[in-house]
Amino acid sequence: MDLFDSKNIKPMLIGEMQEAFDSNDYIYELKLDGERCIAYLDKNSTELRNKRNIKMLVKVPELSNIHKQVKHRCILDGELIVTKDGKPDFFEIQRRSLMSNTFKIQLAAAKLPASFTAFDILYYDDHAVKDLPLMQRRKLLEKNIKENNRISISRYIEDRGIEFYELAKQNELEGIVAKRKDSKYYLDKRTKDWIKIKNLKDDDFVVCGYILKGGGIVSVILGQYSSKELVYKGHVTLGISTGDFQLIKSTPEINTHPFNDFPSGNDNAVWIEPSLVCVVKYMMKTANGSLRQPVFKGLRDDKTPKDCIVK
Structure with missing residues (x-):
């Protein structure tokens, strides 16, 4: 079955944790303190599923229209976050994911709305792109998404991993992730192509x-x-x-x-x-x-x- 239609993706996982380092072979992104999610977006609908393939849109109804921000049908990997006091707040997104009362969910969405930050694309237009190198996938990601306050693209820097980690540490953020530029996306695999560098x-x-x-x-x-x-x-x-x-x-x-x-x-x-x-x-x-x-x-x-x- 087509990867988009099956809607049963288990995401690629970080395979190693180590100290900060500099390398031209990697890009460096902030590690966002949220809930990992796969987004299935086409011209008519948004579907969000967490790592256990549980449907999440009922918990974050304010994200129901993020499909309108993409130019082509796609599958995105990213982080579902709630920002509080200028930082992703893990407690708030987990509190939301455990809610079942529709009225309370609507109140929470109005007070502290969730957003989706995409850091990878696995499917573009009508075919899977997970076998493309990371940097090519990033170009497709940036080409396909029109950002707004509900959906954004994760920023990255090159070369200066140590400096970037120190900046994350100074701002009391969770840490950074280093990703090999030429890496493919392996479904449901823990790979050392992605490296976690944690502050907390x-x-x-x-x-x-x-x-x-x-x-x-x-x-x-x-x-x-x-x-x-x-x-x-x-x-x-x-x-x-x-x-x-x-x-x-x-x-x-x-x-x-x-x-x-x-x-x-x-x-x-x-x-x-x-x-x-x-x-x-x-x-x-x-x-x-x-x-x-x-x-x-x-x-x-x-x-x-x-x-x-x-x-």
């Missing part, structure tokens, strides 16, 4: 339970998968919003912990089905893999628990 470290974890402490403080219990087994990864207490905790609390409870080994210090824990995924940012990992100064960034529905892997 974060990772995805399975929400395995919680502990209620004094003064209304909640500590969420984290896990990640090693092969088919859940491994205990500690707790996070800072940053948990009331809305996220209500979702965690409403998840069905289970009688015992889901880990292979019982983690100490969890005698008062409420264990839940390991079905939710959250993002936690932190300063660094200790020698035994625990997190230094963890802060809860939010729940996310664009990843499954099995995607949360011990690194």
Whole structure:
């Protein structure tokens, strides 16, 4: 089936994380703190799907007409973002993606509208272009999109990766991505042609339970998968919003912990089905893999628990 008609694309993934570097073989883009999305746009309609192929337009109805901003039928890879105080705000786009009440979604869209930033094109006019080198795809992207406040094209610089990273760091942004200029687009593959250079470290974890402490403080219990087994990864207490905790609390409870080994210090824990995924940012990992100064960034529905892997 035609790539556009099938609407089942699993995007290419970043395959490596390393320190900032300079190279004429790469372009450098900002790493936007949003939700990855594939956009299917033709002359009559917009379709947005996240990495799990869940339809997202119902969550961001203000983007229903971005198809009017492209000259030819296309498939775009990019980031769904909500900007707050001049920066992409991960919590706001994740909060929106978890909403189901139409009226609340409309209020959120009016207050903090979402936008789509495209950084790649996989299909142009009537054929796939994923086998073209990145720089040729970028030319098609720039040729095809008429930017407005709902859809834009990711900017990039060449050569000066270290300087660009330092600028992102100074502005407390998530980091940058380096992409090899001659790279093709490989569907559903993790490739070292794309390199992540992060300022704020974060990772995805399975929400395995919680502990209620004094003064209304909640500590969420984290896990990640090693092969088919859940491994205990500690707790996070800072940053948990009331809305996220209500979702965690409403998840069905289970009688015992889901880990292979019982983690100490969890005698008062409420264990839940390991079905939710959250993002936690932190300063660094200790020698035994625990997190230094963890802060809860939010729940996310664009990843499954099995995607949360011990690194």
